Amino acid sequence: MSQQRPDRIKQMLHYLWQHRHLSTQQAMELFGYAxxxxxxxxxxxxxxxxxMIRGHGCLDFDDSTDDKEYVFDVKRTLQSVAKREIAALARTMIKDGDCFFLDSGSTCLELAKCLAxxxxxxxxNDIKIANELGCFPHVESYIIGGLIRPGYFSVGESLALEMINAFSVERA
Structure with missing residues (x-):
């Protein structure tokens, strides 16, 4: 039985995350795909x-930029079980009445899902996290404003820093 596309994509992204390059031939040999x-x-x-950059018979991460943060959707697919376990553990440390900052990222998104x-x-400072928190009636949530980073779903720049400094938090 052949694998479904989401499973194949996840395997390829995991390999790319570790090795930064995957050729057509490698994918065929490693994963048994046509x-x-x-x-x-x-x-x-x-x-x-x-x-991601498509080369002649290969895929590569685009390292031409100074920004080494990886695109959210790529990170989200990697180590997803471990991220859920970390989030569940972190949730045990959060008490009612706490005020804290959740940074952008796939592990923090998993923690947000645990706050229902x-x-x-x-x-x-993350659009996806704010969207998740907005579903929970007892969570008072704020999203920091500023420039939205395409592909990352996070908000940054000086306006965001000014807003962050306006809050007093117990945890970050």
């Missing part, structure tokens, strides 16, 4: 994940 399947999946990855029953105040 050449046509690999080529279609490479094109899908380039279209869906900013920061919490009565807390959360300040964040």
């Amino acid at each position: 050449e046509a399947t690999v080529r279609r999946d490479f094109q899908y990855i380039v279209n869906q994940y900013p920061g 029953d919490a009565r807390v105040k959360v300040i964040c």
Whole structure:
């Protein structure tokens, strides 16, 4: 039975995360995929994940930028079980009435998902986290304003820093 595209993409992204380069031949040998399947999946990855470059018979991370933070959707697919475990552990340390900052990132998004029953105040700089927190009636949530970083879903720049400094938090 052949793997579904999401599973194949996850395997390829995991390999790319570690090695920064994946050729068509490597994908065929490592994962047992047909050449046509690999080529279609490479094109899908380039279209869906900013920061990937399609070369002749390969995929690479785009290292031409000084920004080494990886695109959110790539990071989200990697080590997802470990991220959920970390989030569950972190949730045990959060008490009702706490006020804390959640940074941008896939592990912090997993923590946000664990706050459905919490009565807390959360300040964040991530659109996806703010969206998750907005579903919970007992979570008082704030999103920091500023420039939205395409592909990362986080907010930054000087306006964001000014807003962060306006809050007093117990945890970050």
